Amino acid sequence: MPNGLTPPPAILIVEDDAEIAGMLAEGFEAAGMSVSIAADGREMDRLIGVESFNLIILDIMLPGEDGLSLCRRLRADAMVPIIMLTALNEELDRIVGLEIGADDYISKPFSPREVLARVRSLLRRAAYAPAPARRGRPLRFEGWRIDPVRRQLHDPADIRVSMTTAEFDLLLAFCHNPGRVITRDELLSLTHAGLAGPIERSVDVHVSRIRQKIEPDPKNPVLLKTVRLGGYVFTAAVDEG
The missing domain is CATH 3.40.50.2300 (Response regulator)
Structure with a gap:
């Protein structure tokens, strides 16, 4: 054990x-x-x-x-x-x-x-680690709420939205770094993926799935934008609570 x-x-x-x-x-x-x-x-x-x-x-x-x-x-x-x-x-x-x-x-x-x-x-x-690693207050953006401890995402109508482990970790990383361009390599580091995590291309797939869940129009994203030759930037204002 x-x-x-x-x-x-x-x-x-x-x-x-x-x-x-x-x-x-x-x-x-x-x-x-x-x-x-x-x-x-x-x-x-x-x-x-x-x-x-x-x-x-x-x-x-x-x-x-x-x-x-x-x-x-x-x-x-x-x-x-x-x-x-x-x-x-x-x-x-x-x-x-x-x-x-x-x-x-x-x-x-x-x-x-x-x-x-x-x-x-x-x-x-997936937060199997001891409790201290799971601390964190819920964050809100555009009516959405993401809870790092319970690892849950709720939409503006307070309905829980299903997410994979990788999707949740990526969205949480964006919420902790709003308005900043984050490269794919940085995303792998921020999500603790390291050498054992998804390859760079899979980050793009997971980001696409996140957009399907949080964007009003996933084909024309306004919350999670691609930065050419840079990575991604989360444009929403993020608050605690």
Whole structure:
């Protein structure tokens, strides 16, 4: 266990290749994590029905319902971090996975150490870390409210808006830096992604998804603007409370 009070993070691996699933499970368990394995979507649903998970590793190529469909379904109901496993050079699958709500992706074949590093990074960003790292007062912009502690976003009508871990972290970084041009590299640093976070191009995908949720007209953004050769700037006035 990470400490005497906090249970180990629970990881669900959805992978029909027993060798790959076993290799991942061995690495996670050696790192002190609790691991469950599902070979398909039906087994995944059964496990989710009886246990809560801190992160899900989801293969795209699965028997029956594929990983992209499972990711879309999971994201409609929960904010749990999702890492997708994709075949080498299947760029379309990776981009689609990010667009429908995955937080990160890893291409096969992969290094177990890289997977563990990315899992640890996402768990930190999903506020699995001790309470002091989660402190922060809610912020407001244009009627919206973002709560860093509960990790929730509410629209001007006070309706909660679903967000992925990566989307929430990026929006929070923008809210902490209003009116300042932030490069993609800075965004990776501000969201604690480091070397284990999403690649630069995936930042653009996540920003696009954020715009779909907060902009009156996502095709003509006024709150979250692109700065040519610079990065992005959040134009809204941000207040605490």
